Amino acid sequence: MRHTIAALLVTAVAVVLLLNFKASPPQLTGTAPTTTTAAAPARTSAAKARTGAAAGGASGTATGELMQHQYGDVQVQATLRNGQLTDVQTVAIDGVDGHSQQIDSQAEPLLRAEALQARSGSIDTISGATYTSEAYIGSLQSAIDKVRNA
Amino acid sequence: MPDQTGIQGLHRVEHLMGMPIGVDVRDDGIDPAILDELFDWLRSVDATFSTYRPDSEISRLNAGTLRRADAGPHVRAVLDRCETLRHQTGGYFDAHAVIPGAIDPTGLVKGWSIEHAATLLDCAGARAYAINAGGDVRLRGRPRPDHGWRVGIQHPLQRDRIAALLELDDGAVATSGAYERGHHIVTPRTRRSPTGVLSVTVVGPDLATADAYATAAFAMGRDGPTWTATLDGYEAMTILTDETVLTTRGFQRAARRRPC
Numbered sequence A: 001m002r003h004t005i006a007a008l009l010v011t012a013v014a015v016v017l018l019l020n021f022k023a024s025p026p027q028l029t030g031t032a033p034t035t036t037t038a039a040a041p042a043r044t045s046a047a048k049a050r051t052g053a054a055a056g057g058a059s060g061t062a063t064g065e066l067m068q069h070q071y072g073d074v075q076v077q078a079t080l081r082n083g084q085l086t087d088v089q090t091v092a093i094d095g096v097d098g099h100s101q102q103i104d105s106q107a108e109p110l111l112r113a114e115a116l117q118a119r120s121g122s123i124d125t126i127s128g129a130t131y132t133s134e135a136y137i138g139s140l141q142s143a144i145d146k147v148r149n150a
Numbered sequence B: 001m002p003d004q005t006g007i008q009g010l011h012r013v014e015h016l017m018g019m020p021i022g023v024d025v026r027d028d029g030i031d032p033a034i035l036d037e038l039f040d041w042l043r044s045v046d047a048t049f050s051t052y053r054p055d056s057e058i059s060r061l062n063a064g065t066l067r068r069a070d071a072g073p074h075v076r077a078v079l080d081r082c083e084t085l086r087h088q089t090g091g092y093f094d095a096h097a098v099i100p101g102a103i104d105p106t107g108l109v110k111g112w113s114i115e116h117a118a119t120l121l122d123c124a125g126a127r128a129y130a131i132n133a134g135g136d137v138r139l140r141g142r143p144r145p146d147h148g149w150r151v152g153i154q155h156p157l158q159r160d161r162i163a164a165l166l167e168l169d170d171g172a173v174a175t176s177g178a179y180e181r182g183h184h185i186v187t188p189r190t191r192r193s194p195t196g197v198l199s200v201t202v203v204g205p206d207l208a209t210a211d212a213y214a215t216a217a218f219a220m221g222r223d224g225p226t227w228t229a230t231l232d233g234y235e236a237m238t239i240l241t242d243e244t245v246l247t248t249r250g251f252q253r254a255a256r257r258r259p260c
Helices: A002-006 A098-122 A131-149 B033-049 B057-063 B073-088 B106-123 B207-219 B221-228 B249-256
Strands: A008-011 A060-063 A067-069 A072-081 A084-095 A125-127 B010-016 B019-025 B129-133 B136-140 B149-154 B161-168 B171-177 B197-204 B235-240 B245-248
Touching (some): A125 B171, A131 B010, A131 B019, B010 B033, B019 B033, B033 B073, B033 B106, B073 B207, B106 B129, B106 B136, B106 B207, B136 B149, B136 B207, B149 B171, B149 B197, B207 B221, B207 B235, B221 B235, B245 B249
Parallel strands (some): A125 B149
Antiparallel strands (some): A060 A072, B019 B129, B129 B136, B136 B171, B171 B197
16 A cells, blocks of 8 residues: 555646646637527538638638537637637537536636637647537637638 | 648547547548548447437347347447456446446447547558547647647646646547536445546556546545556546645656657
């Protein structure tokens, strides 16, 4: 028993707070989340707003797939400039009950900041992400793919 | 995702088995048809194993209209492996504990099916890819020449933060916690959610095993970290409710691994 306990290392709480995604530009967290209570939006929404061929990568805006999670739906729109993610807007975020909507409303601006941070190159993928954020990331990835394949 | 190196790669996300599953291949020149094959495989797994589909083999086993001996080879292989893992984890990974009176191997099916998906990518020539299935991750190679895959571990209390950052080339990362999907893990003996632990992350070569170990260690509560220190080939990080972080020695090495 002592042997196995000795094999464990206790790490300071500082490790837990390794990165803080709140350090994103303030203008990216200013919009209120869009809450939809109507029926789920159609899945076919390749709303390409503009495409510009620029050196270094794709540019344009596209809406990702509607992603479902246990408590509702998430759909985001991504804007890329020269292959870099420059903005993310939530097109639809919908909880199946009031509590979920409240959670989603809190989560949305944070996820948006997280997405922009994560795509800056510091993180490739996330383990143990919450259901909502996984759906968010899923929709975001499909939006990015649409811009790049346009 | 294209990057500074100009590699186009392959990317697709689909919603399957109740979660978004994302595939991110960073090699050039891979036939995109492999993604169709990969997601077709996952769809077939869902049709076979889903407890939400009354016509799945698992649902028919639980309804008593299908005998285990008559089930397909995939179902029998997965159920056998569930039994092995139940013994390995002292009963804390238990496919019978999820739904009283029924078997639910979902906890193993995800990792098992993603392992096969990884093999499909291997055979198609892919050498650098990440598959993320609802927060459980299977990796191979390097996304960029100068460093491995950077995997953020979700902070269990603050959803805008990560708790740790791992960097690794090959392997699997699975995280279990009460914060995802509500309290879906119960301790077999008490049928209650374990206390004292916020999340357990397990790193190792096989995603199905890592996922089962993370589930078991989480179900063990405060006894989990000691158990994870006995695992062969798998390393773990446990975050307790007071935000103390306990890691096995190898986990620290994985977290510190840096490009040479």
